[in-house]
Amino acid sequence: MEKLIIGNLKNYMNFSETINYLKQIEDLDNVIICPSNIYIPYFLNKKYKVGIQNILENDKTCTGEISAKQAKSLGIDYTIVGHSERRINFNETNNIVNSKIKEALKEKLDVILCIGEKLEEKDNAIQILENQITECLKDTELDNIVIAYEPVWAIGTGIIPTLEEIEKITKNIKDIVKKIYNKEIKVLYGGSVNSSNIKEIIELTDGVLIGKASTDAVEFLKIIEVVNS
Numbered sequence: 001m002e003k004l005i006i007g008n009l010k011n012y013m014n015f016s017e018t019i020n021y022l023k024q025i026e027d028l029d030n031v032i033i034c035p036s037n038i039y040i041p042y043f044l045n046k047k048y049k050v051g052i053q054n055i056l057e058n059d060k061t062c063t064g065e066i067s068a069k070q071a072k073s074l075g076i077d078y079t080i081v082g083h084s085e086r087r088i089n090f091n092e093t094n095n096i097v098n099s100k101i102k103e104a105l106k107e108k109l110d111v112i113l114c115i116g117e118k119l120e121e122k123d124n125a126i127q128i129l130e131n132q133i134t135e136c137l138k139d140t141e142l143d144n145i146v147i148a149y150e151p152v153w154a155i156g157t158g159i160i161p162t163l164e165e166i167e168k169i170t171k172n173i174k175d176i177v178k179k180i181y182n183k184e185i186k187v188l189y190g191g192s193v194n195s196s197n198i199k200e201i202i203e204l205t206d207g208v209l210i211g212k213a214s215t216d217a218v219e220f221l222k223i224i225e226v227v228n229s
C-alpha cells in the first residue's frame with residue numbers, strides 16, 4: 001500500500017523563506033503539502049497535492065475564515081481538521097470538528113482528521129481516542145477520510161511514543177473504526193517525525209503527518225527518500 005506523506009507547514013515560514021522552499025521542493029511527487037493559507041496559490045499546479053490546514057465549519061459569512069467551497073474552487077484537494085493546536089487555541093470541540101468534516105466532504109475535499117490525547121490523558125488514551133473518533137466522525141462517510149494519530153505531547157517536542165505504542169495505538173484506532181463503521185481506514189502518525197525516526201515509524205503506519213521537519217526542504221526530502229526506499 002502506498003504510504004501517505006503530508007507536510008504541515010503551519011505558520012513557520014515568511015514569504016522569502018517560502019519562495020526559497022518552493023524552489024527546493026519543485027520536483028516532489030506523491031506528497032501532500034499544507035501551506036499557510038496566504039501562500040497556497042504558490043503551491044498549486046505542481047506534481048504534489050495541496051491541502052489547507054483548516055476550514056470553516058459551515059458556509060456562513062465569517063470574517064477571516066476560509067470556506068471549504070473556496071478552497072475546493074482554488075484547486076485544493078485536502079483539508080486537515082481537528083489539529084490539536086486548533087482544538088487548544090480556538091476551543092474546537094469534537095462537534096465543531098464533525099461539522100468541518102461534513103462541510104469538507106460536501107465540497108469534495110478529502111479529510112485528514114487529527115486525533116490524539118494530551119499528556120495528562122495518556123493513561124486513558126484509548127478511551128479519549130474512541131470518544132474523538134465517535135464524535136468527530138458522527139454521520140459521515142469514511143471513504144475520503146484518513147486519521148492522523150498525533151499525541152499532543154509529541155507535537156513539536158522531539159518526544160515520540162515508543163514504537164510499540166505507535167503500533168498498538170494505530171491498530172486500536174483501526175479496530176475502533178472497524179467496530180463502529182465496519183470499514184477500514186488509513187491511520188497515519190504525526191508528532192516529531194524526522195529523518196532519524198521515519199524508517200521505523202513508516203513501517204508501522206499508513207503514513208505520516210510532519211510539521212517542523214517538513215519546513216526544512218533538505219530534511220523533508222530525506223524523509224521522503226527513506227519512505228520510498
Ligand code: PGA
Pocket residue numbers: 008150154155156157190191192193209210211212213
Ligand atoms: P511536528 O508537528 O512534526 O512539528 O511535531 C506535527 C503536527 O503538528 O502535525
